[in-house]
Amino acid sequence: MDSSLLQSELVFTREAHCRDCYRCLKSCPVKAIKIENGQAYILEERCIDCNICIQNCAQGAISFKSDKNKVYELLASGKKVVLSVAASYSSICADWERNRFPSALRRLGFSFVSETSVAANIVALKTLEYVAEHQDRSHISSVCPTVVNYVEKYRPDLIKNLIPIASPYIVHARWLRKKLGEDIAVVYVGACVAKKMEIKRECYRGLIDVAISFAELREMFDERNILLKMCAESEFDETPVGKSRLLPLVGSLSEIAGKDISFTELNTVAVTGFQDIKNSLDMVATSKGFLAELLFCYKGCINGPGIHMKNNIFERRNELIEYVNSKSTLPAEKDPLLSANIDITRDFYLDKAIPKPEYSESKIREVLRKTGEPDSKRRPNCYSCGYPTCRDKAIAVLEGMAETEMCIPYMRRLAENKASLLIETTPNGFVVLSEKFEILTMNVAFKKMFLASNSLLKKPISTLFDPEGFHILASGEEEIYEETVKHEKYDIVCHQIYYKLKEEKQYVGVFVNVTKNVTTESKLDDIRNTTMIQAKELLQHQMKMSQELAKLLGENAAQSEVMINNIIKYTEARYSQNVEPTNTNLLWDTNTSK
Incomplete structure (x- = not known):
């Protein structure tokens, strides 16, 4: 692969499992996947860390980097290791499991376990305050790291619309360090894999040591033989306020802050999924005083790629809501973070925009001509290659992101032509x-x-x-x-x-x-028969002479007859069967006449 194009640090491809089906490319919203020699490679500079490719790879060829060993190292270091747990854990646990979850975490070695939603209330309130104070433009919530990545790379014109308030898990880490001391190690666990990369941003550096997924946590439980049914019921070390535990759901910021979003609301929209996000960003670009609450994963963080359970998404939503309704909380006005003077700000990259290369129509048509589709009316735009149109794919070929052979109709025609040529020739x-x-x-x-x-x-x-x-x-x-x-x-x-x-x-x-073969074989049979007849005649003539000689030789007569008879048998076998007789049939003893 071209070394100038760096593969993603987060997501990698197992080449032996990749079956060039282009399913990952079809699902990738920004086409950050390069196809080379039929193999898929996720490119760091283009990737927005949505990890949809992982969820859509039927072969299990794409995966994200595991950081379990880093957590094990921290737990063995002697440091006080604190865990921030996303509330979405409740969507993949039954009620009895949720009650034992904190104890299981402590058995792993964490000395302090707290829900990330502890910091949700202050983030929600400050977000709505910021929107109210800046009515001169529309706003995009910056809770979701994938949404932020997308805006920075593909909608840089809207970076100014991103709300400069950090995500709750970042604010929670700042709170934990303020409360427990800077010498602690902080680990975050949740459904979002994008946070593995977000914690490396300069403005967040040193706040969170490791971010892992629920899937990785489940593996750690298995490796340490920790069973929830063997753990005692217990509570987390902190209690969130109000409706903060709703954080993983779409529209949660407004809900947590006490603002009801009805379907008649004009100034706020809460959406998930790439296409709706893309459309809402277009609205942000052309309006003022508009708030877009965006979570990239469909139905919110309860559907993140770091969740190992495959149960129904609506079942997960119900599990979370049941958890929220069953757990006690503190009144919103008693939120300790409101008076703790915690830094809740963040910044954004201004130099990550992906340039859009421009190619002449002649170059694009040249690529299309190779696949036999230079005429726009004849292009199938079938999406089988992973690109929505043949033109998009042609541009990707020019960029070095795609291969001509990815065109399924073209390859089918090529195969059919080769088959037809083979049959005709x-x-x-x-x-x-x-x-x-x-x-x-x-x-x-x-x-x-x-x-x-x-x-x-x-x-x-x-x-x-x-x-x-x-x-x-x-x-x-x-x-x-x-x-x-x-x-x-x-x-x-x-x-x-x-x-x-x-x-x-x-x-x-x-x-x-097979006419020639049959004719040749027939001719050979005739030659064999003629030769055998001639050989017999010759041998019979020689036999008569030998018999006469044998009479003259006296005591060697019987021996001579045996020799002659064996010669005749040998010749008949050789010419009639066209095979060498076995040694047993050919050997005779000239001294004993046997």
Whole structure:
């Protein structure tokens, strides 16, 4: 792969599992995946860390980097290790499991366990305050790191609309360090994998040591043989205020801050999923006083790629709401963070925008011509390559992000053309019949063999020869039938192979001309027979002479007769069977006449 294009530090591809199906590319909202030699590579500079490719890879070829070992190292370091837990954990746990969850975390070695939603109230209140104070423009919530990445890279014109308030898990980390001391180690666990990269931003550096997913946490439980059913019920070390535990759901900021978003609300929209986010950003660009609460994952953080459970998304939502309703909270006005003088601000990158290269129409058409689609009216725009249009894919080819061979219709046509060429140029006859044994197509070799022309198309094959072989195939259960037939009318001998095309209800015949082989074998048989006759005559003549000599030799007569008889047997075996007789049949003892 081109070394100038760096692969994602977060997401990687297992090349042995990648099956060039382009499913990851189809699902990637920003096409941050480079295809090279049929392999998918996620590019760091283009990736927005949504990890949708992981969720859509049917082969399990794409995965995110695991940081379990970093957590193990922290737990073994002797430091006080504190865990911030996203409230979305409740969406993948039954009620009895949720009550034991804090104890299981402590058994892993965490000395302080707290819910991230402890910091949700202050973030929600400050977000709405900021919007109210800046009515001169519309606003985008910056809670979701993937949304922020998308704006920074693909909508840099809207960076000014991002609300400069940090996500609750960042504010929570600042609160934990203020409360427990700067010498602690902070670990975050949640459904969001993008936070693994977000904690490395300069403005957040040193706040959170490691961010892991619920999937990684589950593996740690298994590796340490920690079973929830064996843990005692307990509570977290801090209690959130108000409706803060609703944080993972879409529209939660307004809900937590006490602002009801009804379907008639004009100035606030809460959406998830890329297409709705994209549309809402267009509205932000053209309006004032408008707030877009955006979470990239469909239905919010309860559907993040770091969740190992595959239960129904609406079941997860209900589990979370049941958890919120069943747990006690503090009144919102008693939120300790409101008076703690905690830094809740953040900044944004201004230099991450992905440039849009421009290519001339002639270059784009040149790429399209290679796949046989230069005419816009004939382009299938089938999306099979992962790009929405043939033109988009052509531009990706020019960028070095895609390959011409990714075009499925083009490759199909290429394969069909090669197959047609193979059939037309093969020396074997090839014919396809309908279920009524009418000729549908035939190649050049077949036409030459049976002196046929296209005028016989749709005519019965019996017009040319007896179709008994095809009838045997049609009436039997065998998929293939073979026979060798001498066609006196055409002076040829063919080895004929018939097979069925079940779905098409057609029959295929392949005719191999073996006339030359049969003629050659016949000639060889004649030569063998003539040679054997001549050899016999010669040997019989020599035998008579030998017998006369044997009488003169006296005591060696019997021995001579044995020798002569063996010569005759040897010759007959050699010329009649065309094989060497075994040594047992050829050896004789000249001294004992055996």
